[in-house]
Amino acid sequence: VLVSHEHGDHAKSVMQLIDNGVAVYMSEGTKAALGDAAKYAEVVRPDKIKNIGKWRIQPFRTQHDAAEPLGFVIEDGEDRLLFATDTFFLPYKFLNLTQIMVECNYALDILDKNLLSGRVTQSQAKRLLTSHFSLHNLKSYLRDQDLSRVKVIYLMHISSVNGDQERFKKEIQSVTGKPVKICEA
Structure with missing residues (x-):
């Protein structure tokens, strides 16, 4: 299991996985943040290839409020799958991708509406803007990628408050011309 970061919605079962004999991999910062829960996890380093069985893993840094x-x-x-969640920006171009699994957390117009109505606080909105991928930023990112070999794009970590699964699916399909599937929580 590859763990992206220490937040509970991504790492709460690390100890149980390890106790059940599952190999768990994460960054040094994530391991330190999880403490004893991750003491037997293996560290992977950003930009250093790791071979795990038949898999070749290339970890890279993301932009999120985590260790x-x-x-x-x-x-x-x-x-060749790109997996990126809980990041508001990706500065990288990856070649020869065949699948993309990426966060599309919120749309700015929905967030603004929720902010005005009081459904979302200023601090929540500020955090989203600097820790999660918006529909706008994801569309921009995908426009700049070579998607010629991509077979499917999976959208994940869509906010139930500030997101719209069907809209996001349609807009990403329109921008990319690729099949888009929604990953349910």
Whole structure:
């Protein structure tokens, strides 16, 4: 199991996985933040390739309010998957991707509406803007990528308050021309 960062919605079962004999990999910062829960986890380093069985893992830094968050490019010789969640920006271009699994957390117009109505506080909105991928930023990112080999794009970590699954799916399909699937929580 690859752990992106220490927040509970991403790492709460680390100890149980390890106790059940599952190999768990994470950054040094994530391991330190999780403490004893992750003492038997293996550390992977950003931008250093790690071979795990038939998988080739390329960890990379993401932009989130966590100790040392990571995204991953995962290859098995046939497919090359980009996995990125809980980041508001990706400065990288990855070549020869066949699948993309990426966060699309919120749309700014929905967030603004929720802010005005009081459903979302100023501090919540500020955190979202600097820790999660917006629909606008994801569309911009995908426009700048070579998607010629991509078979499917998976959208994940869509906010139930500030997101719209069907809208996000349609807009990403329109921008990319690729099939888009929604990952349910």
